[in-house]
Amino acid sequence: xxxxxxxxxxxxxxxxxxxxxxxxxxxxxxxxxxxxxxxxxxxxxxxxxxxxxxxxxxxxxxxxxxxxxxxxxxxxxxxxxxxxxxxxxxxxxxxxxxxxxxxxxxxxxxxxxxxxxxxxxxxxxxxxxxxxxxxxxxxxx
Amino acid sequence: xxxxxxxxxxxxxxxxxxxxxxxxxxxxxxxxxxxxxxxxxxxxxxxxxxxxxxxxxxxxxxxxxxxxxxxxxxxxxxxxxxxxxxxxxxxxxxxxxxxxxxxxxxxxxxxxxxxxxxxxxxxxxxxxxxxxxxxxxxxxx
DNA sequence: TATAGTTGTAACCATCTTGATTACAACTAT
DNA sequence: ATAGTTGTAATCAAGATGGTTACAACTATA
Numbered sequence: 001x002x003x004x005x006x007x008x009x010x011x012x013x014x015x016x017x018x019x020x021x022x023x024x025x026x027x028x029x030x031x032x033x034x035x036x037x038x039x040x041x042x043x044x045x046x047x048x049x050x051x052x053x054x055x056x057x058x059x060x061x062x063x064x065x066x067x068x069x070x071x072x073x074x075x076x077x078x079x080x081x082x083x084x085x086x087x088x089x090x091x092x093x094x095x096x097x098x099x100x101x102x103x104x105x106x107x108x109x110x111x112x113x114x115x116x117x118x119x120x121x122x123x124x125x126x127x128x129x130x131x132x133x134x135x136x137x138x139x140x141x
Numbered sequence: 142x143x144x145x146x147x148x149x150x151x152x153x154x155x156x157x158x159x160x161x162x163x164x165x166x167x168x169x170x171x172x173x174x175x176x177x178x179x180x181x182x183x184x185x186x187x188x189x190x191x192x193x194x195x196x197x198x199x200x201x202x203x204x205x206x207x208x209x210x211x212x213x214x215x216x217x218x219x220x221x222x223x224x225x226x227x228x229x230x231x232x233x234x235x236x237x238x239x240x241x242x243x244x245x246x247x248x249x250x251x252x253x254x255x256x257x258x259x260x261x262x263x264x265x266x267x268x269x270x271x272x273x274x275x276x277x278x279x280x281x282x
Numbered sequence: 283t284a285t286a287g288t289t290g291t292a293a294c295c296a297t298c299t300t301g302a303t304t305a306c307a308a309c310t311a312t
Numbered sequence: 313a314t315a316g317t318t319g320t321a322a323t324c325a326a327g328a329t330g331g332t333t334a335c336a337a338c339t340a341t342a
Contacts, residue, residue: 001144002230002231003142004300005300008231012247015243015247019243025317028317034244035234035237036238038303041303044320062316062317075258091143092146093149096175101278102175117262117265121262125254140250181332199289202288203339
């Protein structure tokens, strides 16, 4: 099972907003044509990013604008904004048998290691900012 | 989206096999009652673990037995054995627009960071062995 | 050899999540 | 007043998951 593409869509969306903010009105249609998904998908993404305080979206008039500096937006922040994972990354079987010594203690034994793995992933995402991506992008563009 | 419980089921399954190998015949029914899932789910898990060379399963007679030493089985090995994630952990939107400077370069900019995050998670799983879990379990049992 | 217990696997199902899409009310710049 | 846009509900098809039934094939044992 994979982590939903909402995450990469959101990153792409933010890059488009921050890169084109001067030249274009970054509407859901505009962004959708770069990401190549349905505009409604982008509007949902924009909603999440707005709720997270990362961008502002102008109702009626249209267009998304940055609220935070690109240096202060980490991939982790985007990842949580679009609810890729709610709570634990690893699913756990529901009801291990408490009558069995293994079933009774499986959570005690395993939970911390799963949490460590999830934290390692999240820390990596915390180490990359939107500004980092924009720097890389500027070299390529 | 979360990582399938096949992983925790497989870890639980292996713990049951390694812990009870002397006292019980570890059949799919026996393990299923500890994990509390359908025996067929356990048989599917056993198939995967067997294909990965971690255990041996006796057809007909019944019961699973260890092939490798618990010290040599990492959580990562179990994780890959049951195909929790095929290839990339992060889904990527299919066809970013190559006509757009952002769409054209989004993979170049983002892929390595996603790979780093996935690697961080996997490395964490590589650092824990079944023997580690058994040690913790012995203290609790 | 006959039997009982077990594995391996196919088949089917209900549920959930996802992303696509249509539709439309509400809003705003011009 | 109009055209363009957002916000959001509703619906849909597709895919993954885990549960379950069923049964052929196999093996230890009596």
